[in-house]
Amino acid sequence: MIKLSPSILACDFSSFGTEIKKVEYAGAEYLHIDVMDGHFVPNISFGLPIVETARKCSDMVLDVHLMISNPEEYIDRFAAAGADIITFHYEACNNQAQLIDKIHALGKKAGISIKPNTPAFVLESFLPKLDLVLIMTVEPGFGGQKLIPETVDKIGEVAQMCRKLGCSPEIEADGGITPENVGALVKKGATVIVAGSAVFRAENPKEAIEKFKSIT
Numbered sequence: 001m002i003k004l005s006p007s008i009l010a011c012d013f014s015s016f017g018t019e020i021k022k023v024e025y026a027g028a029e030y031l032h033i034d035v036m037d038g039h040f041v042p043n044i045s046f047g048l049p050i051v052e053t054a055r056k057c058s059d060m061v062l063d064v065h066l067m068i069s070n071p072e073e074y075i076d077r078f079a080a081a082g083a084d085i086i087t088f089h090y091e092a093c094n095n096q097a098q099l100i101d102k103i104h105a106l107g108k109k110a111g112i113s114i115k116p117n118t119p120a121f122v123l124e125s126f127l128p129k130l131d132l133v134l135i136m137t138v139e140p141g142f143g144g145q146k147l148i149p150e151t152v153d154k155i156g157e158v159a160q161m162c163r164k165l166g167c168s169p170e171i172e173a174d175g176g177i178t179p180e181n182v183g184a185l186v187k188k189g190a191t192v193i194v195a196g197s198a199v200f201r202a203e204n205p206k207e208a209i210e211k212f213k214s215i216t
Contacts, residue, residue, distance in 0.1 A: 002182075003192045004209050005030035005063045005172065008054070009045065010144075010196030017057040023199055026206035027213075030063040030085075032174070032194045034140075035078075037068040040092050041141035048081045055082025063192075065113060065174070067140050068092065072099055079106040087111030087134050087172075090122055100129050111172070115140060116148050120157035130169040132192070133158050137185070138175030144197060147176030152184050159189025179211045186215070 006028050011019040020031060031054060036045040054062055064083035068074065071088035072095060078086055086103050090096060090112050103110035111132035112123060116139060123133060135155050138145035151173075158171055173185045174194035182193055193212060202208035 001213055002186055002190065003029040003170075004199065004212055005032040005192055005194045006199040006205075007032040007034060007174070007194050007196035008050075008200075009034055010200040012200075016053065019200065020054060020057045020060070022205055023209075024058055024060050026199070027209045028060070028199070030061045030192065031058065032063045032065060032196075033083075035064060035066050035068055036141060040069045040089065041067045043141040048077055051078060051081040051083055061085065063087070063172075063194075065111075065134060066092075067113075072102070075099065075102055076106065079103070079108050083108060085109040085111055085132055087113050087132060089113050089115070089140075091115060091118060096126055097129070100126060104129075111169075113140075113174075114154075116151050116154075120154045120161070123158060124161050124165070127158075127162055127165055127169060128167045130167075132170045132172055134172045134174055135190075136175055137173050137177065140175075145176050147178075147181055151175075152188055155185055155190050156188035162189075179208075179215055182212055183215045 006023045036043045038044040061084045063085045066088045100110045109131035113134035137147045137151040170191045172192035173190040
């Protein structure tokens with residue numbers, strides 16, 4: 001069964017702690033935190049204080065997605081803030097293997113993400129060391145976008161490479177995912193689904209999460 005990682009981009013920040021508890025009690029395993037710097041992506045979102053606050057509010061797995069330039073400068077601080085999984089972008093640095101090792105040395109799980117136009121094969125050499133691969137199914141930077149159909153096959157490519165290499169990182173899909181299209185992603189090999197509005201803004205988040213999982 002897939003895991004759900006609701007994105008706090010879609011939550012009501014006037015009741016942040018309550019919003020987190022809402023999706024935790026609804027059955028979500030992870031909490032997705034998109035960190036944007038206004039440089040690597042054309043938007044600014046959250047920083048270290050939000051991760052620290054989320055850690056105080058819940059024991060959920062904090063799935064921190066760094067959409068920032070120079071991620072190597074911030075890994076230590078996000079680890080100390082309470083991140084459980086730290087995912088950086090392949091396109092944001094040239095020292096990916098060293099960053100994976102650094103994250104592991106801090107006792108955290110390591111992930112790499114790629115944008116829609118980045119080919120899946122760039123990940124092959126890193127897959128045996130990774131705990132998670134995040135495939136962006138929209139252009140990173142903003143919530144509420146529609147899934148780009150061409151990205152679905154990329155999940156299958158990553159899953160096939162993992163089978164060939166005999167490794168099994170989680171394969172996470174993020175962007176424009178709904179109960180109507182999640183089945184195609186899971187069929188290709190996605191094991192973690194990031195959903196924002198479809199969970200946080202649902203009338204009944206528990207039913208929304210159950211619907212995602214029932215399709216798979």
